[in-house]
Amino acid sequence: MKVLVAVKRVIDYNVKVRVKPDNSDVDLNNVKMAMNPFCEIAVEEAVRLKEKGVATEIVVVSIGPKVAQEQIRTSLALGADRGILIETDEKLESLTVAKLLKAVVEKEQPQLVVLGKQSIDSDNNQTGQMLGALTGLPQGTFASEVAVDGDKVNVTREVDAGLRTVGLSLPAIVTTDLRLNEPRYASLPNIMKAKRKPLETVTPADLGVEIKSTQTLVKVTPPAQRSAGIKVADVAQLVEKLKTEAKVL
Amino acid sequence: MSILLIAEHDNATLNVATLNVVTAAKEIGGDIDILVAGEGCGAVAEAAAKIEGINKVIVADNAAYTYQIAEPMGDLVAELGADYSHILSAATTTGKDFMPRTAALLDVNMISDISAVESADTFVRPIYAGNAIATVQSSDAIKVITVRGTGFDPAAGEGGSATVEATDIVKASAISAFVGEELAASDRPDLAAAEIVISGGRGMGNGDNFEILYKVADKLGAAVGASRAAVDAGFVPNDMQVGQTGKIVAPSLYIAVGISGAIQHLAGMKDSKVIVAINKDEEAPIFQVADYGLVADLFDAVPELESMI
Ligand SMILES: Cc1cc2nc3c(=O)[nH]c(=O)nc-3n(C[C@H](O)[C@H](O)[C@H](O)COP(=O)(O)OP(=O)(O)OC[C@H]3O[C@@H](n4cnc5c(N)ncnc54)[C@H](O)[C@@H]3O)c2cc1C
Ligand SMILES: Nc1ncnc2c1ncn2[C@@H]1O[C@H](COP(=O)(O)O)[C@@H](O)[C@H]1O
Numbered sequence: 001m002k003v004l005v006a007v008k009r010v011i012d013y014n015v016k017v018r019v020k021p022d023n024s025d026v027d028l029n030n031v032k033m034a035m036n037p038f039c040e041i042a043v044e045e046a047v048r049l050k051e052k053g054v055a056t057e058i059v060v061v062s063i064g065p066k067v068a069q070e071q072i073r074t075s076l077a078l079g080a081d082r083g084i085l086i087e088t089d090e091k092l093e094s095l096t097v098a099k100l101l102k103a104v105v106e107k108e109q110p111q112l113v114v115l116g117k118q119s120i121d122s123d124n125n126q127t128g129q130m131l132g133a134l135t136g137l138p139q140g141t142f143a144s145e146v147a148v149d150g151d152k153v154n155v156t157r158e159v160d161a162g163l164r165t166v167g168l169s170l171p172a173i174v175t176t177d178l179r180l181n182e183p184r185y186a187s188l189p190n191i192m193k194a195k196r197k198p199l200e201t202v203t204p205a206d207l208g209v210e211i212k213s214t215q216t217l218v219k220v221t222p223p224a225q226r227s228a229g230i231k232v233a234d235v236a237q238l239v240e241k242l243k244t245e246a247k248v249l
Numbered sequence: 250m251s252i253l254l255i256a257e258h259d260n261a262t263l264n265v266a267t268l269n270v271v272t273a274a275k276e277i278g279g280d281i282d283i284l285v286a287g288e289g290c291g292a293v294a295e296a297a298a299k300i301e302g303i304n305k306v307i308v309a310d311n312a313a314y315t316y317q318i319a320e321p322m323g324d325l326v327a328e329l330g331a332d333y334s335h336i337l338s339a340a341t342t343t344g345k346d347f348m349p350r351t352a353a354l355l356d357v358n359m360i361s362d363i364s365a366v367e368s369a370d371t372f373v374r375p376i377y378a379g380n381a382i383a384t385v386q387s388s389d390a391i392k393v394i395t396v397r398g399t400g401f402d403p404a405a406g407e408g409g410s411a412t413v414e415a416t417d418i419v420k421a422s423a424i425s426a427f428v429g430e431e432l433a434a435s436d437r438p439d440l441a442a443a444e445i446v447i448s449g450g451r452g453m454g455n456g457d458n459f460e461i462l463y464k465v466a467d468k469l470g471a472a473v474g475a476s477r478a479a480v481d482a483g484f485v486p487n488d489m490q491v492g493q494t495g496k497i498v499a500p501s502l503y504i505a506v507g508i509s510g511a512i513q514h515l516a517g518m519k520d521s522k523v524i525v526a527i528n529k530d531e532e533a534p535i536f537q538v539a540d541y542g543l544v545a546d547l548f549d550a551v552p553e554l555e556s557m558i
Contacts, residue, residue, distance in 0.1 A: 011377070013513070016380055016512055017380045019381050026380075038494075094349070094358060095352070095353060095356070095359075098353055118494060120378065120493070120494075122376055123361065123362065123375065124359075125345050125349075126349040126359050128349075129319065129323075129345075129346065129347070129348075129349035129350045129353070130349045130353035130359075131353075132319070132320075132323075132350055133323055133349070133350040133351075133353035133354045137424070138319075138320055138422070138424040138425035139320070139350070139425075141319070141345070141346050142345075142346075154428055157342075158487045158488075159342040159430075159488070160341050160342045160343075160441075160488060161432045161433060161488060162430065162432040162433040162486060162488050163431040163432075164316075164427070164429075164430040164431075165427075165428040165430065166318060166425055166426065167425070167426045167427075167428045168424060169423075169424045172424075177487075177494075178477060178480075178494060179480070179481065179487060214387060214388045214389045215360070215385050215386065215387050215389075216386040216388070217385060218367075218371060218385065218386050219383075219384045220376075220382065220383050220384070221381070221384075222380075222381065223375065223382050223519075226519065226537075226538045226540075228537065229524070229536075229539050229541055230541060230542070231531075231536070231542045232543050234543070235545075235550055235554050236557065238541055238543050238554070239554065239558060242502070242523070242541070246502070246523045248501050248502040248522070249502070249558060
């Protein structure tokens with residue numbers, strides 16, 4: 001079966017972002033960018049499905065500026081077969097991303113679409129579910145286990161109260177959570193090989209999708225800073241402070 | 250303006266997270282209707298009707314909604330919600346699962362995890378693991394919103410007398426079904442609602458060592474949380490993870506034990522009123538947000554703490 005994976009280029013998770021002095025947005029100039037960590041988990045899951053003989057082809061799609069090719073190449077080095085860049089420099093909201101992905105799903109007809117549960121920049125946690133609604137496909141979000149069995153897939157989901165398993169008929173959509181797998185690193189020979197794998201570039205217009213925006217970023221401010229506290233000498237002093245100063249015990 | 254608010258519940262009891270959403274809805278303004286979708290959820294509907302300031306409770310009691318799986322829920326809420334100006338739910342794993350589906354079915358965008366209401370169309374939400382706070386204005390005809398519980402005080406759960414009416418809309422799903430679940434059984438308070446939270450990280454070493462935290466928790470009536478590293482290592486289950494991609498907590502007292510203080514962890518707890526850190530590394534970043542820091546070996550400090558409270 002064919003697996004489609006959506007990967008997003010975002011700020012590297014180790015970088016603490018700064019807000020621009022004019023409060024118009026965050027400052028991404030000269031900031032290290034990388035693949036969204038949940039998307040790495042999505043690529044890894046697809047590669048494991050291929051290694052198990054369940055998946056036959058892995059197509060990776062990213063929507064963004066030309067440089068997002070880097071994240072597609074990384075996915076190809078990790079084991080994906082072919083890449084699609086939907087190139088645009090415009091700022092995208094989830095509904096547009098989902099509409100673009102829907103167009104790819106219609107063209108590629110994958111049996112499984114794997115996305116991250118959440119972009120670590122917008123912290124939206126929306127796209128996979130929106131894609132599910134637009135395509136009419138079932139979803140298994142926040143997956144910690146994916147078991148394909150014939151024309152069905154069981155997805156175990158990390159939920160607030162523990163774990164819950166849903167059974168979906170294929171084609172289906174899965175969004176990854178942290179415990180689904182531990183992504184591998186790309187080897188040098190695979191990075192070289194990835195350079196020769198096909199990467200097609202299309203535009204939103206090619207897919208017949210108009211980029212629409214319904215959300216305006218009014219301002220972006222830094223979070224309230226906590227004032228530095230004190231170091232206590234021992235447990236006795238800690239308990240004393242919590243009782244008499246903080247009054248929380 | 251009119252708001253459709255989706256109740257969070259397990260068919261037996263109304264989850265208190267719903268009360269925080271009611272407060273957000275009141276700040277937006279307008280009539281508030283609550284949808285209780287489930288099976289055999291009459292007691293939940295009654296509880297919802299008692300919440301102060303609710304216009305009407307709509308009950309969708311059907312086997313299609315027993316587990317509130319995303320496909321039927323997304324469809325139901327999109328159909329009922331089409332006549333409202335706002336659709337709100339808690340930013341729980343249930344709300345996060347079906348609300349984006351509802352938004353896409355209504356051909357609108359969604360605003361996730363709001364922490365404040367500026368006006369009926371403008372909302373505040375943390376982005377980049379809480380390292381930036383965005384104010385977002387929406388021009389969508391229907392605003393689909395999930396609400397971060399820590400941003401709003403709970404509304405009064407008593408004093409209201411809303412009318413309760415049933416809906417017979419049934420959106421059964423042929424493509425998805427509930428298979429099973431493994432729920433964490435705990436007598437301790439819910440992480441999201443607890444006044445005191447004590448969390449353990451990789452420094453705990455193994456799952457058995459969490460016992461020393463449970464002892465403190467039981468003396469204080471606290472909930473127990475964990476860092477991602479502690480969950481990944483299998484010390485404790487996933488429902489205990491606090492952070493950017495886990496649960497967001499803001500108790501009166503948060504005690505971080507053997508946790509370094511990565512930005513992703515801070516994102517889930519730095520709005521706590523008082524933060525205590527116990528860590529043997531005095532350079533650990535957690536000390537930068539701690540009101541009281543104790544540089545010590547946790548295996549000495551935690552039992553000592555237990556004996557002194
Ligand atoms: C996409 C993504 C999402 C993430 N989401 C989350 C999230 O939601 N929540 C989260 O917590 N993390 C999250 N993380 C992980 C985060 O980046 C850190 O890796 C994690 O929080 C580290 O956990 P820790 O502090 O327990 O472990 P470590 O960083 O290893 O720290 C262990 C600490 O224990 C101390 N210690 C060790 N032994 C003792 C002892 N005997 N006594 C006292 N102190 C001791 C050490 O000094 C150290 O400071 C996420 C990461 C990514 C990439
Ligand atoms: N621009 C994009 N290009 C490709 N995939 C995306 C893009 N934006 C979001 N996604 C996918 O949707 C997931 C969830 O993102 P979000 O809904 O933005 O939190 C990501 O982990 C990706 O798999």
